[in-house]
Amino acid sequence: MTDPVLLKVKNLVTAFDVESGVIHAVENVSFDVKSGKTLGIVGESGCGKSVTSLSIMRLLPKPSGYVVSGEILLDKLDLLKLPPQEMRKIRGNRISMIFQEPMTALNPVHRIGKQIREALHLHHSEMSDALILQESVALLRKVGIPAPEQRINEYPHQLSGGMRQRVMIAIALACRPEILIADEPTTALDVTIQAQILELMKSLQKESGMSIIFITHDLGVIAEMCDEVVVMYAGKVAEKANVLDLFKFPRHPYTKGLMASIPNLDMPPKEKLQTIEGVVPELTALPPGCRFQNRCVFQIPRCHAISPPLEQVHENHFVSCFRWQEIEAKTNSH
Ligand SMILES: Nc1ncnc2c1ncn2[C@@H]1O[C@H](COP(=O)(O)OP(=O)(O)OP(=O)(O)O)[C@@H](O)[C@H]1O
Ligand SMILES: [Mg+2]
Numbered sequence: 001m002t003d004p005v006l007l008k009v010k011n012l013v014t015a016f017d018v019e020s021g022v023i024h025a026v027e028n029v030s031f032d033v034k035s036g037k038t039l040g041i042v043g044e045s046g047c048g049k050s051v052t053s054l055s056i057m058r059l060l061p062k063p064s065g066y067v068v069s070g071e072i073l074l075d076k077l078d079l080l081k082l083p084p085q086e087m088r089k090i091r092g093n094r095i096s097m098i099f100q101e102p103m104t105a106l107n108p109v110h111r112i113g114k115q116i117r118e119a120l121h122l123h124h125s126e127m128s129d130a131l132i133l134q135e136s137v138a139l140l141r142k143v144g145i146p147a148p149e150q151r152i153n154e155y156p157h158q159l160s161g162g163m164r165q166r167v168m169i170a171i172a173l174a175c176r177p178e179i180l181i182a183d184e185p186t187t188a189l190d191v192t193i194q195a196q197i198l199e200l201m202k203s204l205q206k207e208s209g210m211s212i213i214f215i216t217h218d219l220g221v222i223a224e225m226c227d228e229v230v231v232m233y234a235g236k237v238a239e240k241a242n243v244l245d246l247f248k249f250p251r252h253p254y255t256k257g258l259m260a261s262i263p264n265l266d267m268p269p270k271e272k273l274q275t276i277e278g279v280v281p282e283l284t285a286l287p288p289g290c291r292f293q294n295r296c297v298f299q300i301p302r303c304h305a306i307s308p309p310l311e312q313v314h315e316n317h318f319v320s321c322f323r324w325q326e327i328e329a330k331t332n333s334h
Contacts, residue, residue, distance in 0.1 A: 003034035006211050007056070007095075007179055012070035014048075014055045017063075023283040024068070025051040027235045030310075031228075033179060038205070038212040040226035040243070042219060042258070046280055048235040049215045053181045056213075057097055058087050074179075093123050096172035098165075100184040105168055106156040112167055113152035116140070119174040139170040144200055162193035169200065176208060183215045198224060219258050223247060228316075231255050234280050234291040237310055241317040251313060251324040253296045290321070298323045 014026035026048045033039045041049045054060045055067050058079065072079040079090060091097075099105045107115060116136040120127065127135070133152075140148035143166040156164055165185060172180055182201065186194040198221065205212055214225050222229055222243065229246050231239040231254065239252040250256045257276035278295035287293060290303040302322055310320045313328075321327070 003037055005032040006035045006075070007033040007213075008071070008073040009033075009052070009056065010071040010073065012052065012055060012072065013068040014051050014060065014065065015068050016065050018284065020284050025065075025235050025283060026055060029070075029230075029232070029235075029237055031230050031237070031240060033211050033213060034227070035211060036205070036209045037227040038214050038225055040214045040216065040222040040229045041232060042216055042222050042229060043232035043238075044217060044280055046234075047232040049217075049232060050183055052232075053097065053183050053213065053215060056181065057091060057095065058082075058084075059091075059097075092119065092177070093175050094177055095179045095181065096175065096177040097181040097183065098168045098172045098185050100187050106164060108156050111153055111155055112140075112159070116152070116167070116171055116174060119171045123175040135174075139174060140167070142204070143167070143170045143173075144196070145170075160193075161189050162197065165189060165193075165197055166200070169197075169204070173204065173208075177210060179211045179213065180205075181213045181215070184217070185214075186221070187216070187218075194221075201225070219262055231258070234286070235283065236291060237318070237320060238292065239317075239319050239321075240310070241314075245314065245317050249314075249317070249328065251317070251319040251327050252292075252321050253298050253323075253327065254292050256327065257295075292321075298327060 010030050012026055012029045013024060015022050015024050029052060031039060041052060043049055051060070051065070056072055056079065060066060067080055070080070074090065074094065079087065082090065113136055116139060117132050120132050120135055136152060137148045140151060145151050145163060145166055159167065186197050189197065201212065202225065216222060226243050229241060229243050230237055231252065233254050239246065239250070239255045246255065247259070250259055254276070261275055276295055281287060281291060281294065287304070289305050290296070290308055293299050293303045296303065300323065308320045308322045310318050313319050313324055
């Protein structure tokens with residue numbers, strides 16, 4: 001049985017007005033977030049991961065950033081059509097977000113407790129102060145903060161990076177959201193702390209049944225966390241698949257390149273990791289045809305003239321590349 005779709009992003013186009021004109025940071029992006037599952041969005045810096053999540057939250061920087069077209073359906077509700085006060089009720093209540101650098105999201109002049117209380121109070125105005133305090137301590141305990149009764153009186157700078165990120169998770173979970181958007185939540189942390197935070201998120205998801213949109217540039221984290229994956233390149237979807245299919249049968253040259261750059265224990269020691277030559281094109285100067293053409297070892301003349309459509313190549317597996325069949329033949333096949 002397939003899991004029901006909770007959030008559907010359909011043909012999303014998001015633009016910014018910049019000095020030289022208008023750029024499309026997200027171009028025709030579609031994906032489904034299933035109930036209780038984790039969807040990963042992966043790609044190099046600047047490929048449009050954060051702009052996609054800010055579009056869903058309707059938190060694009062105004063007035064330069066705006067959604068040009070598309071639909072964002074939460075159940076059947078199109079978030080893009082909601083009046084601002086209705087959207088405020090969705091944020092934090094039904095969809096929450098945690099950011100890469102918790103110091104920028106936490107208020108440095110307020111104690112931790114006050115910030116959690118505010119989140120709880122915003123959405124449960126009926127709760128008494130005593131109950132809110134009790135709930136705040138319980139939330140901190142749930143995200144693994146030791147001695148929460150004391151920690152609640154501390155300021156963000158008194159906590160380590162990992163502890164601050166746990167507090168951010170506690171705030172995001174205060175209202176039991178149906179969807180948690182985690183935008184590179186562990187990038188600023190060292191690897192052991194990163195592993196703990198990922199484990200925490202997985203166990204909280206198991207307990208609450210929430211869906212997660214997990215944004216990262218790290219395919220290793222994708223393998224660890226996600227059920228389905230969207231690989232983005234220069235604002236577009238390059239490949240989209242179930243996580244097992246993606247790792248077993250990558251069909252886009254960019255996905256293959258990302259995978260070749262992950263360290264592998266079977267490699268001879270000191271073997272140099274492969275990198276993808278070249279850089280992502282500027283959104284202000286996109287070439288006609290495929291956006292990956294200048295870095296692609298599989299390119300043919302057609303790639304320079306026509307943009308490859310996102311084609312379904314297998315059940316639940318989509319690729320935007322004219323040459324996926326040859327790439328597949330070089331790997332394995334289903
Ligand atoms: N405030 C802005 N004004 C103008 N252009 C912007 C703005 N924010 C983002 N962009 C454009 O959108 C593109 C995508 O940005 P985005 O922040 O989504 O990248 P990202 O995939 O999240 O990268 P990273 O991994 O570095 O966080 C950028 O390359 C930039 O061209
Ligand atoms: Mg980002």
